[in-house]
Amino acid sequence: MQGLATQLGTNCSAQMANLVGKEARANAAGYYDGDAITLAPNPVSIAATAEIVVRDNAGDEVDRFAVPVSAEPVAWNGPSDGTSLPHGLYSFKIVSYADEEALSQDPVDVYSTVTEVRSEGTESILILEGEAAISASQVSALRDPSI
16 A cells, blocks of 8 residues: 555656646736736626736736636736836736626636646645746646647
8 A cells, every 4th residue: 555655646746747837827926027928817797898907016006908808818918008017926806897887806817837846745836937836726727838
């Protein structure tokens, strides 16, 4: 039994190591370095309009832009007014509106490249671009950026 447990543990570690270089979708801050960040918004289905609010690591709003009322991914390539931003972690919320009234404000999942996988006790921690750390259980989707 001990040998089987060790083998399963090794196999799981190997599988987790295969995540390095993949893009994980999770509710986490995205690292902006001048290249677009792919967002996976999920506006309220009864909304008439929706917009994404972008905040820097200090919590200051740095951008706000309209998006379709759909779950289709959108790319954010920096502020819509062309302002330059420093490289760093940015968080995203989607605000869904009915007429002028905000229905909800929800976090937006972000696709980020996995740069490292760590084992902490029984949990696997994924390190994303910009050193954001999330539990593997927070990942809602994976994709291969080379496809």
